[in-house]
Amino acid sequence: MRGIACLRHDRAGGALPTVSGRHGNTGEGHRMAAPAPILRMSGIGKQFPGVKALDRVDFRLLPGEVHALMGENGAGKSTLIKVLTGVHDIDAGEIELEGRRVAFSSPLAAQQAGISTVYQEVNLCANLSVAENIFIGREPRRFGRIQWKTMRRRAVEILSRLDLDLDVSAPLASYSLAIQQMVAIARAVDIDAKVLILDEPTSSLDADEVAQLFRVMRRLKEQGIAILFVSHFLDQIYEISDRMTILRNGALVGEYRTSELSQVELVGKMIGRELADLEKLEARPSALEAAPLVEAEQLGRSGAIEPFTLTIHEGEVVGLAGLLGSGRTEIARLLFGADHAGTGSLKIGGEQVNLRTPRSAVSRNLAFCSENRRAEGLIPDLTVRENIILALQAVRGWTRPIPRRKQDELVDKYITALNIRPANPEQLVRNLSGGNQQKVLLARWLILEPRLLILDEPTRGIDVGAKAEIQRLVAELSDGGMAVLFISAELEEVLRLSHKVGVLRDRRLVAELDNDEGLTTDALTETIASGARS
Amino acid sequence: MTSITGLLDRRRTIPQKYIPVLVTAGLFVAMFVTGGIRYENFATGQIILNVFIDNAFLLVVAVGMTFVILTGGIDLSVGSVVALATMLSASLLKDGWPAYAVMVLVLVIGGVLGLAMGAIIHYFEIQPFIVTLAGMFLARGLCYTISTESIPIDNPTFTDIAQTRVNLGGDLSVSPSAVIAVVVVVIAAYVLHYTRLGRNVYATGGSEQSALLMGLPVARTKIAVYTISGFCSALGGLLFAFYSLSGYGLSAVGMELDAIAAVVIGGTLLTGGSGFLIGTVLGVLVLGLIQTIISFEGTLSSWWTRIFIGMLLFVFILLQRVFSGGSRRRTP
Numbered sequence: 001m002r003g004i005a006c007l008r009h010d011r012a013g014g015a016l017p018t019v020s021g022r023h024g025n026t027g028e029g030h031r032m033a034a035p036a037p038i039l040r041m042s043g044i045g046k047q048f049p050g051v052k053a054l055d056r057v058d059f060r061l062l063p064g065e066v067h068a069l070m071g072e073n074g075a076g077k078s079t080l081i082k083v084l085t086g087v088h089d090i091d092a093g094e095i096e097l098e099g100r101r102v103a104f105s106s107p108l109a110a111q112q113a114g115i116s117t118v119y120q121e122v123n124l125c126a127n128l129s130v131a132e133n134i135f136i137g138r139e140p141r142r143f144g145r146i147q148w149k150t151m152r153r154r155a156v157e158i159l160s161r162l163d164l165d166l167d168v169s170a171p172l173a174s175y176s177l178a179i180q181q182m183v184a185i186a187r188a189v190d191i192d193a194k195v196l197i198l199d200e201p202t203s204s205l206d207a208d209e210v211a212q213l214f215r216v217m218r219r220l221k222e223q224g225i226a227i228l229f230v231s232h233f234l235d236q237i238y239e240i241s242d243r244m245t246i247l248r249n250g251a252l253v254g255e256y257r258t259s260e261l262s263q264v265e266l267v268g269k270m271i272g273r274e275l276a277d278l279e280k281l282e283a284r285p286s287a288l289e290a291a292p293l294v295e296a297e298q299l300g301r302s303g304a305i306e307p308f309t310l311t312i313h314e315g316e317v318v319g320l321a322g323l324l325g326s327g328r329t330e331i332a333r334l335l336f337g338a339d340h341a342g343t344g345s346l347k348i349g350g351e352q353v354n355l356r357t358p359r360s361a362v363s364r365n366l367a368f369c370s371e372n373r374r375a376e377g378l379i380p381d382l383t384v385r386e387n388i389i390l391a392l393q394a395v396r397g398w399t400r401p402i403p404r405r406k407q408d409e410l411v412d413k414y415i416t417a418l419n420i421r422p423a424n425p426e427q428l429v430r431n432l433s434g435g436n437q438q439k440v441l442l443a444r445w446l447i448l449e450p451r452l453l454i455l456d457e458p459t460r461g462i463d464v465g466a467k468a469e470i471q472r473l474v475a476e477l478s479d480g481g482m483a484v485l486f487i488s489a490e491l492e493e494v495l496r497l498s499h500k501v502g503v504l505r506d507r508r509l510v511a512e513l514d515n516d517e518g519l520t521t522d523a524l525t526e527t528i529a530s531g532a533r534s
Numbered sequence: 535m536t537s538i539t540g541l542l543d544r545r546r547t548i549p550q551k552y553i554p555v556l557v558t559a560g561l562f563v564a565m566f567v568t569g570g571i572r573y574e575n576f577a578t579g580q581i582i583l584n585v586f587i588d589n590a591f592l593l594v595v596a597v598g599m600t601f602v603i604l605t606g607g608i609d610l611s612v613g614s615v616v617a618l619a620t621m622l623s624a625s626l627l628k629d630g631w632p633a634y635a636v637m638v639l640v641l642v643i644g645g646v647l648g649l650a651m652g653a654i655i656h657y658f659e660i661q662p663f664i665v666t667l668a669g670m671f672l673a674r675g676l677c678y679t680i681s682t683e684s685i686p687i688d689n690p691t692f693t694d695i696a697q698t699r700v701n702l703g704g705d706l707s708v709s710p711s712a713v714i715a716v717v718v719v720v721i722a723a724y725v726l727h728y729t730r731l732g733r734n735v736y737a738t739g740g741s742e743q744s745a746l747l748m749g750l751p752v753a754r755t756k757i758a759v760y761t762i763s764g765f766c767s768a769l770g771g772l773l774f775a776f777y778s779l780s781g782y783g784l785s786a787v788g789m790e791l792d793a794i795a796a797v798v799i800g801g802t803l804l805t806g807g808s809g810f811l812i813g814t815v816l817g818v819l820v821l822g823l824i825q826t827i828i829s830f831e832g833t834l835s836s837w838w839t840r841i842f843i844g845m846l847l848f849v850f851i852l853l854q855r856v857f858s859g860g861s862r863r864r865t866p
Contacts, residue, residue: 108749123747125740127807128733136737137730137750145728171551187748 038063038098038226039084039115039195045092046079051422051431053079055250056093061195061226066217068237068258069230071247072270072435072463077230080247081197085117086110098194116188117197122180124187126173131155133172134187158186162216178209185216189225196220197228202236214240232463234263246270267464290314291350293483294335294452298344305330307343308509310502312452317474317484319498319515321491321524327507328487329371332454335485336368337361349451362395367445369438371457371487377441380430384420385411387429388443395448414443419469435466442470446477453477454485459493471497491521503527554801554853555813561846562816565823573830583708585822590711591616591773592792593818596800597722598648598766599793600814601759604726605738606806607662609760611651611669612767613789615644617782618673619771623692624685624781633691641768647673648764652757662760670790677783684782687775696776711773718769722762723811735759739806795843796821799850820846 037060046054054076061067071077082088084095086104095102097113104110107117124133131152132139140150155168164182172180181201188196198217202210217227217240231237237244238258246253246269253269261269290313300307305327312318320328333339335346337355346353348364355361358368370376378387388411393402402410411425418439420432429440438458445453455474459467474497478484488494494501495515501524503511511527513519570577586593595612602609619640626636651669655662687693699707726732734755737745746752770789775781800817802809824842828834 106749107747108751111749117747119747123741123744125737125744125748125807127740128736132733132737136733137748139730139733141730146730146733170549 035063036099037061040096041080041084041093042096043093044080044083044090044095046076046083046088047091048079048431053250054083054090057247057250057252059245059252060255061228062243063194063226064221064224065242066221066227066229066240068241068244069228069247070237070244070266070270071253072433072465075247075270075463076250077247078199079250081117081199081228081230084110085115085197114192114194115197116193116195117199118181118184118188118201119199122177122184124172124180124184126171126180128172129169130159130166130172130175130183131168133183134158134168134190138190155186158190159183162186162189162219163212178205178212181205182213182216185213189220193225195226195228197230199230200232201229202231202233210236234266237266238263270464290316290481292347293349295347295350296335296344297346299334299341299346300343301330301334301339302342304339304507305334306508308502309344310509310512312483312485314451314483315478315481316500317478317486317498319494319501320485320487320504321494321501322504322528323489326504326528327509328504329456330507331502331504331509332368332456332485332487335361335452336366336454338368362391362448365448365451366454367391367448367450367452368454369441369445369456369458371460373434373438373441377444378429378437381428383426383428384415384432384440385425387440388414388425388447391444392447410447411443414447418443418446418473433462433466435462435470438462438466438470442473450482452483452485454487456487457489458486459488459490467493491524495519495521495524551808552810554850555810555816557853558799558801558813558816558820558850562820562823565820565827569823569827569830573827576830579704579706581826582819583702583706583712585819585826586712586715587709588777588825589818589822590709590715591770591777591786592789592796592821593715593815594718594766594773595770595789596793596796596814596818597718597811598763598770599790599797600800600802600809600811601722601726601735602662602763603739603794603797603802603804604735604806604809605756605759606742607655607756607759608666608794608804609648609651609763609767610663610666610790611647611673612763612770612793613786613791614670614673614677615647615764615767616771616774616786616789617677617784619644619768620775620778620781620785621677621680621685621783622781623772623775624687625680627687627689627692628685633689637772640772641765644768644771645761645765648761648767649757651764652760655760656753656756666760674783680781680783682783684780687779687781692776693779696779709776711776714769714773718766719811719815726811731755731758736807739803739808741807792821792843795847799846801850804851 039061041057041059044054044057044059057076057080059080069077069080079088083090086106086109089103089105097115102113104113104115110117125136128136134155135151140147140154152168159166159168162182162185164179164186166175166179166183172183175183185196185198185201201213205213217229221227229237229241241258243255243257244261244266245255246266248270292311293314294310294312296308296310298307298309308331310318310331320331322328330339334341336358337360338358340356346355348366353360353364361368379390382390385407389402389407392410396402408425414420415423415425420436420439420443429437432440442458458470462470471493474484474486486494486497498515501513501515501519502509503513503524505528513524513527566577566582595616599609599612622640622643623636626639627633647669651665654660655665695710698710700710700713701707726735734745734750734752737748737750738752738755742752771786774786778785796817797809797814798804798817799820800809800813800815802813821843825836825839828836828838
């Protein structure tokens, strides 16, 4: 255990390493002879109605470092960032930037002080040109007149420093999300940033784009900019970050050097328990020979998915693996009647059906958790209870309202079963973290006791702890006889849960593999890459 | 070298954002040519200038409306503010106020009304639709507290302006109102394209949330556009007073809808963030030309103007849908 938790500093702040080179001191030798922090937050507290988002949190950033802010969803990462950038004000504690106490009333104020943020969703105006997005608010002007030529020239310069070659007068909307993200960084950096906050910048980037982003980050680091980095991808954290601060339930767990904390230890600290829970699932009982529940025969829809044949048995978990856009969601939508099949036939429970609408699928006890939980699933301004009860009420029809007592009973049961936090049925769903929102969506469908549950990316963008809980839940449901169609971009997860894995490539179901001892993520990757297993 | 090839590249494909404006321009030209073929004495410069003269007030009002719609808002009060401006001018002139003092006062009142509505919209986070609807009733009601009757204007300054024609050489001439309208258009186009305020208008319309997070003064921008719209409405009211030489509480009923129609036909997205002032000018010209054609036709009732405007609006809204929907489908 030596070397862990070495940088955990006490709240008084007196034990912070200083510039002086007391480097070789015994017992403190592993402390960095670090320069003075550029940013120091101490004793930060923030309360939301019903939720204590931050509780006496300390945080500091050194110049020229990449500092990862770690924690589960709902641990307080977003709140800490919002407090730092002036979106929220703080209830307690203080913020010091370069030794001066500061309080930001708005993102603009924070920006002017040198704290720039690039959010998960690209917060630029896609209708404006690339150059404008970099410069708006600070356009080069002469006598109040915007100098478009100068602006475009300088935009090209800034982007070339980040190895980007774009048509700066094209609207931002014409570029991919990854490029838009880089433009957001270009903008942030150009504002003489001392602190750059990257909030989940990599969640929508592919591997090459991530590499490009990291190149940019390293370059900025060399220039002495302190980077606060938030990501759910542990590998990325370990590749790019120098130090990390871990939060849990709104409180500080500690500050560590990345090189001195193993991934397992990190996850343990984030979720506050050991990883055993995660690993336990590995041993899945072999596929049981139950009655087929869903039989798709040459089912297809032109332009969406080539005709495929797929059988799902009761109590079976069928995983769908494949790249984004390979037709995973399209299969789910066909089975659920959200899209109308052009060819083939579908049997549910041995009976030939023609699903025209999701409603008819629901009436046959099918349930579908969309990958887009915000847009297609949850209603953020309704409470947890209302969201959970929604599908059941829809099935019963609006003329037969569910008695309030019955609602409370059901909702309480699922809140407990799924460990939804905060366990308050009257909390608005918008105030929940991503993982808990996902659980609310799951609860909504589970309440209907479906025979087939279609889960499209149920664990995307949620943290390790919630992920493990959802995986365990899926396993339990299938043990209880429910069939599950499980779609995920994470192959390990698909392998861990599924009895059978369907592999998709270019809108075609290219292989159906039994998940036996021999099937590994490497084999799956290869199948996805090569098309079919011969 | 690179700039030349770049230029050629750019010329080959017309950026999507210009397409709606080009469609409107094409429509205008087509209407003009058709009119020229069908009717004698139609295809003259003076016809177009007359459209400017007859619609100068609408043009000015539509300029203000363009600012508001570019931010994603709407201003329903403009017609009433126009009426209020004519009423105020007429009654104050009748009381013997000097003409220029009246003009300044009317413009200030229009601006303040817009400012108040903008502030309410922003600080209380109320839909522009409701706030400006309230403003519409308020301004219209104020007209009747001044007088329920039409008040004629006989102030010499006003009548002079009404009768003056600026000669443009040849047989062509325009009214001072048309000149004022064109000046307003030029200033507004400059503001939209070359000033921070203008770019903030586009940014706010593109995504208010992003604009806020980029540190742009969204509050100031939103309040400014309603102030501009109020000011433009008051100015439009003055031009209307020059045109009609009277003030009447029932004038300019429904002008807010004409202004919105002109802006939409000009290719500006109702959701904000995309559009050009030149489009609004073309929109007003198209509306004006429809009226001219119907008057040349002679047999058609003037209500056909409405029918054509209605059909055009449908077409343009569908057109916008096709463009915005098309771009959405490409980035799933």
